[in-house]
Structures are given as C-alpha cells and as structure tokens.
Amino acid sequence: MTGLLTPLVYLLASVLFIVGLRFLSSPKGARRGNTVAAIGMALAVAWTVVLVAGRSTPAGIIICVLGVLLGGIAGTVGARRVRMTAMPQMVALFNGVGGGAAALVAVAELLQLGGQRPALQSGLPSVFAIIVGGISFAGSAIAFAKLQELMTGRPITYPAQQVVNGLLAVLIMALAVALLAVTGQPAVFIALLALALVLGVAFVLPIGGADMPVVISLLNACTGLAVAASGFVLDNFALIVAGTLVGASGTILTMLMGEAMGRSLANVLFGAFGSVKTAGDAAGPAGERSVRTGNSEDIGTLLAYSRNVVVVPGYGLAVAQAQHAVRELGEQLEARGVDVQYAIHPVAGRMPGHMNVLLAEANVPYEQLKEMDEINDQFKSTDAVLVVGANDVVNPAAKSSPGSPIYGMPILNVDQAKTVVFLKRSMRPGFAGIDNELLYDPKTVMLFGDAKDSLTKLLAAVKAA
Amino acid sequence: MNQQLIVNFTYFVLAVFVGIEVISKVPTILHTPLMSGSNAIHGIILVGALIIAAGAQTPLQIALGFVAVLLATTNVVGGFVVTDRMLEMFKGRRLGAGGNSGTEEKR
Numbered sequence: 153m154t155g156l157l158t159p160l161v162y163l164l165a166s167v168l169f170i171v172g173l174r175f176l177s178s179p180k181g182a183r184r185g186n187t188v189a190a191i192g193m194a195l196a197v198a199w200t201v202v203l204v205a206g207r208s209t210p211a212g213i214i215i216c217v218l219g220v221l222l223g224g225i226a227g228t229v230g231a232r233r234v235r236m237t238a239m240p241q242m243v244a245l246f247n248g249v250g251g252g253a254a255a256l257v258a259v260a261e262l263l264q265l266g267g268q269r270p271a272l273q274s275g276l277p278s279v280f281a282i283i284v285g286g287i288s289f290a291g292s293a294i295a296f297a298k299l300q301e302l303m304t305g306r307p308i309t310y311p312a313q314q315v316v317n318g319l320l321a322v323l324i325m326a327l328a329v330a331l332l333a334v335t336g337q338p339a340v341f342i343a344l345l346a347l348a349l350v351l352g353v354a355f356v357l358p359i360g361g362a363d364m365p366v367v368i369s370l371l372n373a374c375t376g377l378a379v380a381a382s383g384f385v386l387d388n389f390a391l392i393v394a395g396t397l398v399g400a401s402g403t404i405l406t407m408l409m410g411e412a413m414g415r416s417l418a419n420v421l422f423g424a425f426g427s428v429k430t431a432g433d434a435a436g437p438a439g440e441r442s443v444r445t446g447n448s449e450d451i452g453t454l455l456a457y458s459r460n461v462v463v464v465p466g467y468g469l470a471v472a473q474a475q476h477a478v479r480e481l482g483e484q485l486e487a488r489g490v491d492v493q494y495a496i497h498p499v500a501g502r503m504p505g506h507m508n509v510l511l512a513e514a515n516v517p518y519e520q521l522k523e524m525d526e527i528n529d530q531f532k533s534t535d536a537v538l539v540v541g542a543n544d545v546v547n548p549a550a551k552s553s554p555g556s557p558i559y560g561m562p563i564l565n566v567d568q569a570k571t572v573v574f575l576k577r578s579m580r581p582g583f584a585g586i587d588n589e590l591l592y593d594p595k596t597v598m599l600f601g602d603a604k605d606s607l608t609k610l611l612a613a614v615k616a617a
Numbered sequence: 618m619n620q621q622l623i624v625n626f627t628y629f630v631l632a633v634f635v636g637i638e639v640i641s642k643v644p645t646i647l648h649t650p651l652m653s654g655s656n657a658i659h660g661i662i663l664v665g666a667l668i669i670a671a672g673a674q675t676p677l678q679i680a681l682g683f684v685a686v687l688l689a690t691t692n693v694v695g696g697f698v699v700t701d702r703m704l705e706m707f708k709g710r711r712l713g714a715g716g717n718s719g720t721e722e723k724r
Contacts, residue, residue, distance in 0.1 A: 173654070174642070179707040182650060189654065215670050219670065219682075375659050398655045399633075508646040512706040
C-alpha cells in the first residue's frame with residue numbers, strides 16, 4: 153500500500169513545487185505560490201517520516217527529531233531577524249547548508265557500502281553530489297563572509313591562482329575516478345569531500361563582493377543539481393524533480409544577471425573584477441578635477457520646482473537604511489505636484505529585484521517603480537534625477553569608453569536629464585572601482601553625506617520651499 | 618544499464634524543460650524572491666537526509682545523519698520563511714491607496 157502511494161505523494165509534492173513557482177510570475181500571486189511550494193515540501197517530508205518510522209534505529213529517531221527541531225529554530229530565527237538589505241547573504245547561507253546536506257547524504261550512502269566500490273549508476277551521482285554540494289557549501293560560506301563584511305569584499309588573488317585551482321580540480325577528478333574504478337574506502341570519499349570544500353573556498357576568494365550575487369545564483373543552481381544527483385542515488389522522484397527545477401532556475405538567473413551587467417560568466421568567475429584599479433582611459437586623476445557641490449536648501453528648491461523627478465536608488469540607499477526617507481521625500485514632492493518615478497536598474501541593490509523588495513518594504517507605490525527599458529527614453533525630458541547611493545549603473549563610460557571594464561553594461565541614461573543630483577558619501581568609486589565621468593559634468597550637483605541624513609535635509613528643504 | 622537509471626534520467630530531462638519554461642516567465646522584480654524561493658525548494662534534500670539519518674547505527678553515521686538533517690531543515694524552513702517575508706510586502710500594493718492603509722495613515 154505505502155509502496156504504491158509513495159511515488160504518488162512525491163509526484164503531488166513535485167507538482168506543487170511547479171505550481172508554486174508558476175505563481176511567482178506575478179507579484180499578486182507570488183506569496184500564495186511560496187505557500188503552495190511550502191505545502192508540497194511539508195507533504196513530502198511528512199510522508200518520508202511515515203516511511204522511515206518503521207525501520208529507524210533509536211539513535212536515528214533522536215537525531216532526526218533533534219535535527220529538525222534545531223534546524224527549524226535556526227531557520228526561523230535567521231529568516232525573521234535578517235534585514236532586507238542583508239538578503240543576499242541570507243540566501244547564500246541557506247543555499248550553502250542545502251549543498252552541505254546534499255554532500256553529506258551522498259557520503260552516508262557510500263558509507264553503507266562498507267568500503268565496497270559503488271556501482272557506477274549510484275556511484276557517479278554520489279560523487280557528483282559530494283563534489284558539487286561541497287563546493288556549494290564552502291563557496292556560499294565565503295560569499296556570506298564577503299557580503300556580511302566578515303572579510304574583505306575585494307577579490308583575494310595570489311600568483312598562479314588559476315593554476316592552483318586547476319590542480320585542485322584535477323586532484324578531485326583523480327579521486328573521483330579512483331572511487332568509481334578502484335576502491336570504495338571511506339578515506340577516499342572523505343578526502344573527496346575535503347578537497348571539494350577547499351576548491352569551493354579557493355574558487356570564490358578571487359571574486360569581488362559586487363559579483364557575489366552572480367556567484368550565489370550559480371551556487372544555487374549547483375546545490376539544485378547536487379540534490380537532483382542525490383535523487384538519482386536514492387531513486388527518489390521528488391529529489392530529482394525539485395533539484396532539477398532549482399538547477400534550471402539558478403542557471404537562467406545567473407545568465408540574466410551576467411546580461412544585466414554586460415559581462416560573460418567566465419569574466420565574472422575568473423576576471424577578479426575590481427581587484428586592481430583598471431588603467432582604463434575613462435579613469436582620469438580623480439582628485440584633480442573639481443565637482444560641483446550643492447547645499448540641501450538649493451537642491452531641495454530645485455527638486456520642489458521641477459516638473460518631474462526620477463529617483464535612481466542604489467545599494468548605498470540600502471546600506472543607509474534610507475528607503476523610508478526616500479519614500480517620504482517622494483510623497484512630499486508628489487504632494488507639490490511633482491511627478492515622481494523610481495528607475496530600477498536590473499542589478500540595483502545587490503541582486504536582481506533586490507531594490508524592489510527594499511522599496512516595497514518602505515511602501516513606495518508599486519506603479520512608481522519603473523524598469524530600465526521602460527524609463528530610459530524618458531530621461532531626455534526629465535528635469536531632475538536624484539541618484540541615491542548608485543554609481544556604476546549610471547556611469548556613461550559603459551556606453552562611451554570601450555576600454556572601461558564596465559563597457560557594454562546596460563545603464564540608466566541619467567546623463568540625458570537636465571540636472572543630476574548625486575547623494576554620495578564620498579568621491580569613492582562604486583563597486584566596480586571605476587571613476588564616473590558624470591560626477592564632473594557641469595549639470596551634476598553633489599550632496600555629500602549619509603544618504604539618510606541627506607534625504608532628511610532635502611525633505612525639510614522641500615517643505616520649506 | 619539498469620532500468621531505473623533510464624527512468625530517473627527521463628525525469629531529469631523533463632524537469633529541465635519544465636524548469637526553464639516556468640522560470641522564464643518570472644519578471645525581474647521578483648527575481649530576489651525567486652532565488653530564495655527556489656533555494657527553499659532544494660531543501661527537499663531533507664527527505665534524503667531523513668532517509669539516511671533514520672537508519673543510522675555507527676557513530677559516524679549518526680554524526681553525518683544529524684548534521685545532514687540539521688542543515689537541510691535550516692535550508693527548508695529558513696528559505697520559505699524569508700521568501701514569505703519578502704513577498705508579504707509585495708501583496709496588496711497594486712491598487713495603491715486602497716491596498717495599504719498604513720501608507721495613508723502616515724501621510
């Protein structure tokens with residue numbers, strides 16, 4: 153009876169995952185979609201508990217209950233406490249633990265063989281799950297540390313780095329072959345897991361903080377595939393389908409992000425982007441040219457008497473927790489009859505769609521958020537653009553100087569507006585580490601300071617105007 | 618080659634196509650929730666973790682099983698809860714003023 157029901161339950165769970173993801177195609181149904189997927193998960197897990205209850209060891213029951221309990225608490229507390237700005241590293245963390253679990257499941261499966269060489273059909277996916285899951289776990293941990301600023305966000309490079317990584321990869325392959333063809337001794341696959349962890353660390357170290365979301369998305373796909381591989385080992389339909397869905401989704405997202413940054417995946421992964429100050433022709437001697445700095449009163453008046461204002465929010469806004477301040481300023485301007493819109497670059501914030509989450513949190517009306525393609529033609533007729541904590545996504549070098557590292561990245565055409573106001577902490581270049589020509593443009597006004605403070609001052613100035 | 622392997626492979630290939638089909642329809646604004654939502658879905662490895670942990674006997678198996686269940690549960694629960702938190706903020710703001718009374722009160 154249970155034998156017949158099991159595939160049906162796992163099929164139902166898989167269908168719920170697909171339906172859940174399908175609901176994510178509109179903001180309205182998205183939350184329901186997440187709930188649907190969660191129900192599918194609860195169903196699959198509950199059924200598994202029923203299945204294994206009969207043949208578990210006392211120790212097995214204890215570790216299952218304890219693991220679920222502690223994991224549940226850790227997951228809930230982490231997810232409830234995390235700030236919306238810290239979402240990318242949280243996703244990295246949850247992704248990493250999944251990858252780690254997939255690797256451990258494969259290790260445990262191989263252990264059961266008692267040192268025998270595994271058959272190819274279960275051995276191959278096991279080896280895959282150990283390697284990919286291990287890389288995902290260690291890589292995500294480094295990604296988390298970089299984004300959480302537990303370590304430097306700059307790329308960490310050393311001589312012959314790619315050679316070392318290449319050697320690591322070769323060593324892993326050799327161990328994998330040994331495991332499949334020669335011996336199934338635990339020492340071999342534990343060494344395999346250890347090396348995969350080392351490679352995960354070594355692979356993410358040279359990648360800069362700005363590129364971390366791409367890495368996280370890629371590692372997300374990796375974990376998905378590792379889970380699917382575990383599904384092959386356990387002959388489990390739900391694991392195969394769910395893991396593969398995530399593998400596909402992570403792959404697509406990774407490619408979309410690369411596109412939005414105008415760079416190839418290879419460049420992101422192996423380019424050590426932002427490590428050295430690029431000797432691009434765009435980057436002149438920053439200190440020697442003058443910029444126009446304004447005071448909040450003048451800029452407030454300027455905004456108050458504009459017909460239309462486009463706000464370009466960037467990661468600096470998120471760091472300063474200024475999403476509520478920007479919404480208040482927007483409302484004040486709207487109340488004066490100024491048309492206010494928000495231009496959202498695809499990689500604004502730190503992940504695609506991250507800025508939408510942050511502004512939604514601050515109750516910015518959904519209709520005022522415009523995507524890049526939607527708003528780019530409107531800058532020509534825009535009186536004032538307010539750039540809050542963004543830099544690279546409005547840097548004209550992406551269009552005009554082929555030597556620039558960000559050349560080819562789609563940007564917001566802010567330079568076409570009549571006036572551009574930059575709220576920045578300092579003249580420090582953005583994540584990509586390149587100077588922005590637009591800052592020195594005569595039509596640009598700078599207002600230095602913390603984004604939140606500056607916005608509060610502007611709000612007062614607009615009220616007074 | 619065994620029959621089950623072919624069957625598994627069939628599931629895999631079909632799931633690739635379903636995945637691509639479904640994910641391509643998600644708009645950019647929802648990509649962050651999508652990433653964390655799909656993240657939660659690969660927490661299905663919890664099923665595998667429970668299967669191996671339940672039968673654990675040796676100390677090594679017990680340790681492995683425990684860590685696997687712990688990590689997988691963190692993945693599942695954390696993933697779904699955090700996605701729900703994000704999506705909650707998207708809900709009900711399509712109608713502007715009517716959808717969210719909080720905004721109105723603060724004005």
